[in-house]
Amino acid sequence: MKRQKTAIMTLLLGLLVCASLVFGAVTRASAQGTAPGVSGKEVTLGAWTPESGLATVLLSISQGADAYFRWSNDHGGINGYHFKFVLANDQYNPALTPAAARRLVEVDKAFAIVTAVGTPSNVAALSYISRVGIPNVGPLTGDPALTHPVRKNIFTVMPDYTTEGAFQAQFALDNLHSKSLAVIYQNDALGKSGVDGVVKLLAQRGLKAATTVPYDLGTVNFTPMIARLKASGADTVIVWGSVPPFVPILKGAQALGYQPKWLAYLFDAAPAVLDQIPPAQVSNAYFDSWVPLPSDAAMAAYREAMAKYYPQVTSSSFLPATGWALASVFSSGFSRMVAGGAEPSWSGLEGALEGMHDFSNAYVHGLTFAPDNHQGEPAEYVMKYESGKFVKVAPYMPLPAIH
Amino acid sequence: MLATLVVAGLVTGAIYALVGLGLVIIYRTSQVVNFAQGDVSTLLTFVGFTLMTQWGMPYLAAFALTLVGAFLFGALVERTVIRPVASRSPIVAVGVTLGVALILNGASSWRWGTQVQSFPAPTTATGITVGGMTVSGASLVILGVTALSVALLVVLYRYTRIGISMRATSEDSPAAELMGIDVRAMAALSWGMAAVLGATAGMLVSPAITLTPNQLDLVVIRSFAAVVVGGFTSTVGAVVGGLFIGVVESVVAGYAPADLTNIAMFAIVLIVLVFRPQGLLAGEETRKSLV
Numbered sequence: 189m190k191r192q193k194t195a196i197m198t199l200l201l202g203l204l205v206c207a208s209l210v211f212g213a214v215t216r217a218s219a220q221g222t223a224p225g226v227s228g229k230e231v232t233l234g235a236w237t238p239e240s241g242l243a244t245v246l247l248s249i250s251q252g253a254d255a256y257f258r259w260s261n262d263h264g265g266i267n268g269y270h271f272k273f274v275l276a277n278d279q280y281n282p283a284l285t286p287a288a289a290r291r292l293v294e295v296d297k298a299f300a301i302v303t304a305v306g307t308p309s310n311v312a313a314l315s316y317i318s319r320v321g322i323p324n325v326g327p328l329t330g331d332p333a334l335t336h337p338v339r340k341n342i343f344t345v346m347p348d349y350t351t352e353g354a355f356q357a358q359f360a361l362d363n364l365h366s367k368s369l370a371v372i373y374q375n376d377a378l379g380k381s382g383v384d385g386v387v388k389l390l391a392q393r394g395l396k397a398a399t400t401v402p403y404d405l406g407t408v409n410f411t412p413m414i415a416r417l418k419a420s421g422a423d424t425v426i427v428w429g430s431v432p433p434f435v436p437i438l439k440g441a442q443a444l445g446y447q448p449k450w451l452a453y454l455f456d457a458a459p460a461v462l463d464q465i466p467p468a469q470v471s472n473a474y475f476d477s478w479v480p481l482p483s484d485a486a487m488a489a490y491r492e493a494m495a496k497y498y499p500q501v502t503s504s505s506f507l508p509a510t511g512w513a514l515a516s517v518f519s520s521g522f523s524r525m526v527a528g529g530a531e532p533s534w535s536g537l538e539g540a541l542e543g544m545h546d547f548s549n550a551y552v553h554g555l556t557f558a559p560d561n562h563q564g565e566p567a568e569y570v571m572k573y574e575s576g577k578f579v580k581v582a583p584y585m586p587l588p589a590i591h
Numbered sequence: 592m593l594a595t596l597v598v599a600g601l602v603t604g605a606i607y608a609l610v611g612l613g614l615v616i617i618y619r620t621s622q623v624v625n626f627a628q629g630d631v632s633t634l635l636t637f638v639g640f641t642l643m644t645q646w647g648m649p650y651l652a653a654f655a656l657t658l659v660g661a662f663l664f665g666a667l668v669e670r671t672v673i674r675p676v677a678s679r680s681p682i683v684a685v686g687v688t689l690g691v692a693l694i695l696n697g698a699s700s701w702r703w704g705t706q707v708q709s710f711p712a713p714t715t716a717t718g719i720t721v722g723g724m725t726v727s728g729a730s731l732v733i734l735g736v737t738a739l740s741v742a743l744l745v746v747l748y749r750y751t752r753i754g755i756s757m758r759a760t761s762e763d764s765p766a767a768e769l770m771g772i773d774v775r776a777m778a779a780l781s782w783g784m785a786a787v788l789g790a791t792a793g794m795l796v797s798p799a800i801t802l803t804p805n806q807l808d809l810v811v812i813r814s815f816a817a818v819v820v821g822g823f824t825s826t827v828g829a830v831v832g833g834l835f836i837g838v839v840e841s842v843v844a845g846y847a848p849a850d851l852t853n854i855a856m857f858a859i860v861l862i863v864l865v866f867r868p869q870g871l872l873a874g875e876e877t878r879k880s881l882v
Binding site for chain 2: 244
């Protein structure tokens with residue numbers, strides 16, 4: 189019995205020592221500003237992403253980012269540095285994300301997390317990523333928790349969903365002259381952040397939403413939700429959720445004879461999605477975006493790279509274009525860091541990113557980071573889908589201050 | 592509004608019923624809860640999608656060919672991965688179905704990608720209008736195909752030799768074998784039929800909700816609820832349970848706070864499990880087999 193106890197205690201002690209060594213090595217790397225994930229001129233980057241599970245539609249974001257790094261490598265890299273982009277499948281399941289993050293940091297030895305996908309996933313990994321201190325650049329989420337308060341190692345590019353929701357409400361009131369606004373939203377962190385922004389902006393103007401109607405991801409029957417929207421009398425409906433439900437929501441509205449103006453974020457603006465919706469509804473739909481139109485002349489490199497590396501992925505979708513744009517922000521920060529011959533380091537990358545002020549390339553517009561602001565995009569434009577093409581109907585406009 | 596919600600619930604419930612029938616048919620002959628039913632359905636829906644959109648086959652021909660392929664695929668799954676573990680504890684076979692589900696989900700993502708696809712609708716007809724309420728042509732097709740499927744199953748089980756052999760196998764497999772019934776063939780047959788029902792459900796619902804590798808995840812959960820309510824050994828129970836769950840979901844979501852929808856549905860499931868664990872329309876023997 190005593191021998192057994194001793195053996196168990198020894199085993200526990202051994203595990204504790206191993207864990208301390210692994211975790212200690214990582215945190216030391218952060219503290220000393222050295223660069224894990226850099227081997228000679230090869231830099232390992234990582235992202236968790238849903239390679240399987242409920243949200244695999246988002247995998248094309250990571251494919252867009254991967255295309256960017258492969259395209260960059262094929263064009264000589266940055267100051268001779270080449271990138272290896274490693275994905276960890278968390279199935280868009282926050283219960284699996286911390287393990288995926290640990291794998292990227294402790295096994296794959298990533299230098300930085302870039303374009304990690306998913307709101308619940310990024311929130312689930314937030315504690316670990318903050319503790320370890322590895323840079324997380326361009327996470328695919330607009331959850332305000334990542335940027336408010338500012339965390340020194342987390343740099344989001346896209347607007348947080350609360351701000352984006354407020355932007356949509358502002359556009360509806362000021363540009364579409366909507367009299368009554370309603371929201372239909374996915375009943376999770378993504379949808380709730382968006383509806384929160386709409387409600388806050390309306391409150392700033394002394395207004396209230398006509399109704400806010402949640403739904404679960406995977407819902408087949410949207411008739412009850414549409415009936416509620418219609419009964420509210422709203423002339424404009426803001427949709428907050430992942431891509432697939434956008435089709436049955438607008439089809440459901442058509443079936444019930446309801447034709448409000450629709451406002452949705454850029455991921456719903458996919459031809460494969462919009463081509464399934466009755467034209468009468470699509471003609472009333474507006475999409476806000478910070479990512480340029482994939483068809484823009486300036487996006488030629490993106491389209492060529494997608495055709496070369498991921499020919500099966502539709503490059504006219506905003507999902508891979510988003511991954512590409514986010515990867516370009518990391519790349520620009522990395523380029524600034526090593527421009528003077530400095531060695532890559534976490535603190536060096538953070539400093540380089542914080543030095544980006546009103547930065548634009550072909551893929552981002554007026555990006556600004558600062559020590560007290562790690563949410564980069566300050567503006568969005570609005571587009572419609574007409575005759576099989578996206579057209580801008582409003583130029584880049586500043587995002588409202590809502591926090 | 593109530594009538595609109597009820598009709599929408601019946602249409603959704605018909606999909607739950609088709610998927611649920613597949614679960615029941617397999618359970619009756621194999622005593623296996625098939626967690627791969629949703630992913631089998633999705634994979635076969637992608638096959639139909641390929642026939643219709645890439646091979647250019649007419650809708651009905653592609654639909655029918657997919658169902659033939661579905662039957663063969665279902666039987667193949669039974670023969671290759673279920674039969675080898677059939678003599679072991681049912682939990683082993685359940686674990687195998689989970690593995691099959693993961694493999695098929697990965698195969699769908701790998702072959703057809705993860706982006707949203709547009710599945711052709713069976714009809715673009717406007718449908719019928721009754722009392723100011725319009726029921727679309729696609730909804731009528733879903734209701735009609737479900738009714739036809741149930742009718743065919745009833746005829747099969749009651750009036751054909753094969754159907755009676757399947758019932759004998761489900762009630763007492765050793766005795767059925769002693770009577771000369773090929774119980775293995777009956778199992779393969781049931782897996783094939785379940786795949787056909789799953790493919791039918793997938794191809795009918797996809798035009799409404801878009802086609803992705805995970806489109807049926809929530810449908811399968813609702814279908815499990817339907818089968819628990821109706822009874823895991825009752826084909827009629829699966830249909831009634833499916834329609835019931837569909838209508839409850841629709842009406843509650845239409846009138847009550849949305850968070851109550853799941854609570855209402857699964858409260859019903861819990862009540863049934865506590866007071867009538869064999870389901871509302873199944874026989875008493877299910878209680879023994881479930882325990």
